[in-house]
Amino acid sequence: MEVKGYANASDWVYREGIQPSSFDPNRFITLHDVRQIHHQVMTLVWEVEPHPEATAEEGPGSFRQHEIAQFSGGMKPISWPLVPAEMEAWVAQVNTLKPRSPLFPEEIAKIHRDFEYIHPFLDGNGRTGRLLLNLILVRLGYPPAIIFKNERSKYLRALQRADVGDYGSLGEFIARAILDNLYRFIVPAVAGPARLVPLAALATPELTSVSLRTAANRGALQAIKGSDGQWRSSKKWVDQYRDSRYKRRQSSS
Structure with a gap:
């Protein structure tokens, strides 16, 4: 169910990224997008095995009303009453991104890390955050940054460094993932077999x-x-x- 939910959400992200049903070119992301991705990711899982501590108001697409324990790397997400305001601010920050900025890798890394710090949902934040990253990238004209299983440890280490204000490693990781997908999928498709x-x-x-x-x-x-x-x-x-x-x-x- 988890894999199927992620696949459904991925389909939605790439479809909306390329041919959005409703998209304001001055806004790369909305709170509706955030909630919709989480809803797609978690609904099938929730139907079979909902989070044991979830209230009726904390289902797929709804913000958490619980505190989240500190992670092993030392990062502790914000207190839950702050989530709605912080997510409004996060969306506003995303919509200031300049895709041609020389600092774009670090800026998109900070955006990605800040979402994980807010941790707006009770469960499924990692999957939702990575899909949001790709929705933003596609809407800005970049290929998605797909993180493969064998790169997960490196990704998590870069994310931990971003937690203490060093966004360079995570920015480089995301940039390399974009280039890898450009070389692996887009260049051959455009170039043709010869x-x-x-x-x-x-x-x-x-x-x-x-x-x-x-x-x-x-x-x-x-x-x-x-x-x-x-x-x-x-x-x-x-x-x-x-x-x-x-x-x-x-x-x-």
């Missing part, structure tokens, strides 16, 4: 950037090394390399 692109744009969990670079150095993968020292290949050539590896495995088994 266009030469950096190896990072062609990497998959099966064929990482390192393994593709090694194959290019060995001559096993068709690729061209530019004057900048960077290898470039195409989806077509990588597919041919993948097929040749599969055939070799089949013949040796």
